[in-house]
Amino acid sequence: MGQLIEVNQGEVQVKFDTPTAGKVSFADLGIKNEELVLEGGFLRLVFDLEGIGEYNYFAVPTVELGYVENVGETHWQCEFNGETILDKTDHHGNSTVLLMDRNKLASLEHHHENKLIIHAEFPEVVHIDTAQSFINLFK
Numbered sequence: 001m002g003q004l005i006e007v008n009q010g011e012v013q014v015k016f017d018t019p020t021a022g023k024v025s026f027a028d029l030g031i032k033n034e035e036l037v038l039e040g041g042f043l044r045l046v047f048d049l050e051g052i053g054e055y056n057y058f059a060v061p062t063v064e065l066g067y068v069e070n071v072g073e074t075h076w077q078c079e080f081n082g083e084t085i086l087d088k089t090d091h092h093g094n095s096t097v098l099l100m101d102r103n104k105l106a107s108l109e110h111h112h113e114n115k116l117i118i119h120a121e122f123p124e125v126v127h128i129d130t131a132q133s134f135i136n137l138f139k
Helices: 102-108
Strands: 003-008 011-016 042-048 057-071 074-080 083-090 093-099 115-121 126-138
Touching: 042 126, 057 102, 074 093, 074 102, 083 093, 083 102
Parallel strands: 011 042
Antiparallel strands: 003 011, 042 115, 057 093, 057 126, 074 083, 074 115
């Protein structure tokens, strides 16, 4: 599993250099719970897929985020290479599951730059549980 990770307040950037098959938790990526305390209620996740070669997407590419708190309504927006592929509101709970259309991702692929960007807006301070948060993009 090859990736570079950068974590800043409210933002996580993951640059993959090889397709990583199966579920990969944020904890597996080396991200610690204390690094993902969202004081402002905003989160930006950037998954840079540039340079990983051939893409073989999982049947339903999935991103799941778990929270320590029971969080009210959250707004989520996903874009791939600048085009919105998912815009949803998630209601009260301890996690959010984002299911993406692999055919849509494949149709938006570029030869060089391929970025999946996820924006989240929470109604309050939230603590992301990195062991319960994962991505599953490739098979």
